[in-house]
Amino acid sequence: MICALVCGAVLFPGLFYSFRKILKYSFTRWSDADVVSVSERLVSAIHASLATAAGVTVVTSCTDTMTDSHWLVNGFVLFGAPYMVHDIYAMYLSHYHIQKVRGQSRSDSSHSLQTVKAFLMKDWTLVLHHLVLLLIFMPITLFFRRGLGDFFVGCLFTTEFSTPFVSIGKILIQLGLDDTRLHRINGIIVLLSFFTCRILVFPFMYWMYGRQFGIPLHRVAFHLPLQCNVGNLMILAPQVYWFILLLRKANRLYLRHKTRKEDGGNDRARID
Numbered sequence: 001m002i003c004a005l006v007c008g009a010v011l012f013p014g015l016f017y018s019f020r021k022i023l024k025y026s027f028t029r030w031s032d033a034d035v036v037s038v039s040e041r042l043v044s045a046i047h048a049s050l051a052t053a054a055g056v057t058v059v060t061s062c063t064d065t066m067t068d069s070h071w072l073v074n075g076f077v078l079f080g081a082p083y084m085v086h087d088i089y090a091m092y093l094s095h096y097h098i099q100k101v102r103g104q105s106r107s108d109s110s111h112s113l114q115t116v117k118a119f120l121m122k123d124w125t126l127v128l129h130h131l132v133l134l135l136i137f138m139p140i141t142l143f144f145r146r147g148l149g150d151f152f153v154g155c156l157f158t159t160e161f162s163t164p165f166v167s168i169g170k171i172l173i174q175l176g177l178d179d180t181r182l183h184r185i186n187g188i189i190v191l192l193s194f195f196t197c198r199i200l201v202f203p204f205m206y207w208m209y210g211r212q213f214g215i216p217l218h219r220v221a222f223h224l225p226l227q228c229n230v231g232n233l234m235i236l237a238p239q240v241y242w243f244i245l246l247l248r249k250a251n252r253l254y255l256r257h258k259t260r261k262e263d264g265g266n267d268r269a270r271i272d
Contacts, residue, residue: 004075008082015043016090033097038174040090041167047083048163051076055157062151065209073150076157077141084130091126095119129238140231155205156235162193179257187250194246198239202232 019039023030030038054076062068096115120127141153165186172183206220213223221229 001074001078004079005081008079012043012047012083012086015046016040016086019043031097031101033094033101034174036090036097037094038171040087040094041170043083043090044087045164045167047080047087048160048167051080051157051160055154055160058150058154058157062154065151065205065212066148069147069150070154073153074142077138077153081134081138084134088127088130091123092116092119095122125238125241132234137235151208152205155201159198159201159235159239161197162190165190165193179260184253184257187253191243191246191250194239194243199236199243202236205232 016039019042020035023035023038024032027034054072058070058072061070095118096111099115099118145153169183169186169190172178172180172186177183203217207217209215209224210217210220215223
């Protein structure tokens, strides 16, 4: 299992470093902020794809939701742990370079406490999410489950399914393709995949447990230990919050596209 931890500690920072070098060479007009932001998104998409593949493998291999086990669960938790640490650093680095571009950092060569504080205030939900996974979810998975519930952990892995599409959307914006059909289609996929794999997955887990033990869906929560329900709520709450933010962003993009379309139609009418 230590091997999985070491592999993760080498792979994700290595990918991030490699992407930065490749993008800086390939897109010479991009700023450091652009390069770091896209590199972080690419690494995030790769981690999410691996997590989804691991989750699907575990879920489809477990017929008993409680007692069936799969080696990928503990292995991938250890493999993905370094990514959580790395991603916090990559998000901070992206924020730092953006502040430099805007002229808001104190120095071009040093990192200040003010920059760190601004980053934590801006992205506190993501940082908290990563820390909860590292400091609470990982120890519970590795040491306190007594080998039970691999099916449910696999389901939680699949919540990462929407992340590559979120990353693609950010990269399309970076490439200046935010007003294209491809970006709009990707936005629809983001909303559908996020709602399905990050929100509906929780009633799905309860339904699967209830089906195995003959418990109606609305009664399952009362048959589970309190800590299980609290843990699920802790993971579900930020997903609902982020989904609301995605809906608001989608609505803004729709209104902007509609306004541009109407303005274009009015311009053609005046020309005619």
